[in-house]
Amino acid sequence: MTPHAPLVIDVAGIxxxxxxxxxxxxxxxxxxxxxxxxxRDRAQLTALCRQIKRVRRDLLICVDHEGGRVQRFRTDGFTPLPPMRDFGRLWREAPETRPGEAALAACNAATAAGYVLGAELRACGVDLSLTPVLDLDHGRSDVIGDRAFDGDPRVVTLLAQALAHGLRLAGMAHCGKHFPGHGWAKADSHVDLPVDERPLQTILTEDAAPYGWLSAALAAVMPAHVVYPQVDARPAGFSRRWLRDILRDRLGFTGAVLSDDLSMAGARVLDGRPVTPTEAALAALDAGCDLVLLCNQSTVADGAPIDDLIDGLSRAVIEGRWAPNETAEARRRALLPTGPALDWEALMTEPRYVHALELLP
Structure with a gap:
C-alpha cells in the first residue's frame, strides 16, 4: 500500500x-x-473504468456530475438531472396543507436525485461525484448561479444533506464545495482570481454555515480558489488558516479535503507571483489538502504538465520538502465505494431507482 497518493489527474480520451x-x-x-x-456511451465508459481499475484497484475514479449545466454524461440512458436551484424552488413553492410539507417534499426529491446520480455512475464504474455544491446563491456569481440550492444556508444544508443521503444509498461518497463559499465573489476562478472582501464572522454565519452544520456527515470538502483578504491573503485552498484552523479545528470537519483544479487561473498565482503546478500542489498539501487535482492537462503537450507534477512531487519527497501522510491516505481510501454496485440492466428495474425517477422535479 502506498503511504499517500495525493494526485488526481485526467486521461486523454475514451x-x-x-x-x-x-x-x-x-x-x-x-x-x-x-x-x-x-x-462516448455507457459501454465505453464502463470499459474505461475497468481499464483504470486494472492499473490499480485503489485508484479513485471521480467526475463533476452535479446535474443542470454541470453533468458530464447526458446520453445513452443517463438521466438529465435538474439544476440544484430547482430543489430550492420546490422547497419554497410546492403546495402544502401543513407547514413544512414543501420542505420535506424538496428533501425527498433531493434524496432521489442523489440516488439516481450515484447509482447511474456506479453502474458504469465511477466511484465519486464531486457534489453537492454548498455555495449560497447571492445572485452575484454567474459561475455558481443555478448550481446552488438556495440563498439561505439552512435550506442549502438540508437539501445538500438529503442529496448526500441519496448518494450514500447508492454506495457513493460525496464532496461539498466550494469552502468557505464561492457565491459572493463575482469573478470565475477558472479564468480569474475572485476576491470576497467580507469579514470572517459574516462568512462563517452565512456561506460557511453549512460546513459546520454538516461537519459530522461530510465525506469530503473542496475549498474555493477565492481570496478572502480579511482572513488570509491566500486563496482558501492554499490557506492553513482556512483549512486547518477553521475547517478542521473550529468547524470539526474530519473527512478528506480535495483541492480544486490546480490548472485554474485562481491557482496559478500565490503571494503575488506565478507558480507552477508543482508549487501549487505543495502549497495546497502543506495548507491541509489531502488530495490535489490537476485537470485537462493530458491533452496539453502530450501530458507534459502532469509528468512535470509527478516528477516535481517525487523530487520534493526525495529532498524532504514534502512527506507522505498516512492519515490523508486513509481519508482518500475512505472515499472509495465499499459495496458492490448494481449493473445498468438490474438498476433499470430496481424499485428504489424507478421510484426515485418519479420524484425528480
Whole structure:
C-alpha cells in the first residue's frame, strides 16, 4: 500500500493510452477525474473504468456530475438531472396543507436525485461525484448561479444533506464545495482570481454555515480558489488558516479535503507571483489538502504538465520538502465505494431507482 497518493489527474480520451497507464501506475497518483471527452456511451465508459481499475484497484475514479449545466454524461440512458436551484424552488413553492410539507417534499426529491446520480455512475464504474455544491446563491456569481440550492444556508444544508443521503444509498461518497463559499465573489476562478472582501464572522454565519452544520456527515470538502483578504491573503485552498484552523479545528470537519483544479487561473498565482503546478500542489498539501487535482492537462503537450507534477512531487519527497501522510491516505481510501454496485440492466428495474425517477422535479 502506498503511504499517500495525493494526485488526481485526467486521461486523454475514451480509452487509456500507454502514457495514461504509466502515469496512473505511479505511487503518488491516487485518482482520475473524468470529463465529457472521456465519454462516448455507457459501454465505453464502463470499459474505461475497468481499464483504470486494472492499473490499480485503489485508484479513485471521480467526475463533476452535479446535474443542470454541470453533468458530464447526458446520453445513452443517463438521466438529465435538474439544476440544484430547482430543489430550492420546490422547497419554497410546492403546495402544502401543513407547514413544512414543501420542505420535506424538496428533501425527498433531493434524496432521489442523489440516488439516481450515484447509482447511474456506479453502474458504469465511477466511484465519486464531486457534489453537492454548498455555495449560497447571492445572485452575484454567474459561475455558481443555478448550481446552488438556495440563498439561505439552512435550506442549502438540508437539501445538500438529503442529496448526500441519496448518494450514500447508492454506495457513493460525496464532496461539498466550494469552502468557505464561492457565491459572493463575482469573478470565475477558472479564468480569474475572485476576491470576497467580507469579514470572517459574516462568512462563517452565512456561506460557511453549512460546513459546520454538516461537519459530522461530510465525506469530503473542496475549498474555493477565492481570496478572502480579511482572513488570509491566500486563496482558501492554499490557506492553513482556512483549512486547518477553521475547517478542521473550529468547524470539526474530519473527512478528506480535495483541492480544486490546480490548472485554474485562481491557482496559478500565490503571494503575488506565478507558480507552477508543482508549487501549487505543495502549497495546497502543506495548507491541509489531502488530495490535489490537476485537470485537462493530458491533452496539453502530450501530458507534459502532469509528468512535470509527478516528477516535481517525487523530487520534493526525495529532498524532504514534502512527506507522505498516512492519515490523508486513509481519508482518500475512505472515499472509495465499499459495496458492490448494481449493473445498468438490474438498476433499470430496481424499485428504489424507478421510484426515485418519479420524484425528480
Amino acid at each position: 480509452r487509456l493510452t500507454d502514457a495514461d497507464r504509466a502515469r496512473l501506475s505511479h505511487p503518488l497518483v491516487g485518482g482520475v477525474i473524468l470529463f465529457s471527452r472521456n465519454w
